[in-house]
Amino acid sequence: MWALPHPTKVGHTLMLLDTEGLGDIEKGNQKNDAWIFALAILLSSTLVYNSRGTIDNQAIENLQYVTELTEWIKVKSPSGGSSAENDGVDVQFVEFFPSFVWAVRDFTLELRIYEKDMTDDQYLEQALSLKPGNNRRTAEHNLPRECNHYYFPTRRCFVFVAPASPENMLRLESMDEHDLSPSFRDVTSRFCMLGHLTKTYVDTISRGDVPCLENAVLAMAQIENEGAVKDAVNEYQKGMQELHFPMGINELSDQHRHWDTLATKIFMSRSFKDNGSEHLKALAPPPFLLPVVLIAT
Incomplete structure (x- = not known):
């Protein structure tokens, strides 16, 4: 317990x-x-x-x-x-x-x-x-x-599906979440969404209100999309922090594009009803970020 x-x-x-x-x-x-x-x-x-x-x-x-x-x-x-x-x-x-x-x-x-x-x-x-x-x-x-x-x-x-390959099953507790099977992570995300939806309905009923499907879905989408942005940002930061300097500007730009693309894929795999791509837009770095990073380096 x-x-x-x-x-x-x-x-x-x-x-x-x-x-x-x-x-x-x-x-x-x-x-x-x-x-x-x-x-x-x-x-x-x-x-x-x-x-x-x-x-x-x-x-x-x-x-x-x-x-x-x-x-x-x-x-x-x-x-x-x-x-x-x-x-x-x-x-x-x-x-x-x-x-x-x-x-x-x-x-x-x-x-x-x-x-x-x-x-x-x-x-x-x-x-x-x-x-x-x-x-x-x-x-x-x-x-x-x-x-x-x-x-x-x-x-x-x-x-x-099995969360990892047979040779990795014995070390699941020490594996990073992003090293698990993408299919397994996708179902796990949907499983957690059920909890968010249940909480929304229960809270509404407890207040004495009538549950509204549209409001519940919007609330769940907000939670899931915020989590998707967090996962994507963490992946991008993790990849960029592992780079070894000094590094040329062209190579650094290539690495930035690689990790930015991967972060976007992670966001898209978890995002839910991101109408207007508002959360996807929040994921994109401002245009001045890369030059500042280069100067600081």
Whole structure:
């Protein structure tokens, strides 16, 4: 458990909870796994379920505990010994349950179906689609998918390719962020955007206002574009600071153009709805900057 000052909300704490994995072969205890899953749901505003590889039938069946939630969690204290299911109050579960995010690590497939590209969320919905039919095998196939639809109507998916080459996987903690796979960094950025959007909606609702999609997107764009400018500037400064002097003016100009181009690419890969290119313009150095640098050198 990490209790951290909220990165954007003064006076609030962000609580991150990490549970042990489900299906521990040393415990071999499904009841233990069910309670872990139930506690994670009870304590979370957003439940992030992570798996590795792909969302196949086995991965969905590993979420069997979602089919047993009414056995482990009650919305009301049942009277007269009747169960929550029998009272029909399990329809209220969704009111208390967290949003659901499936994070797929080391994703190995191409996001395409029927020769068309699809988004991460569409990939999840495809995996959770139901089979037609009424036989027992079809019912067993559909049960965990139906329960996921029912209990977690708000759900997202993010697929992460391996963050680095196999030889670098053992030193991930010491690697610079920009040395990680560009695809991995792109998904990570979109994953963080979900947090920004959620905060905007929650703040609006807490004030008693009605959430506005346009305002939320604009606020999120401001945060993301400011971060994109910061990443780009850091990359440019890092590259220029590693130059060895003395250096001729032509070589220095070439290096400036190289790192300026790379910084722009980094900005463009992360920027979001930079209407009018206002943040991109802020990234460009003023025209007098290079001559001043040359004189100082």
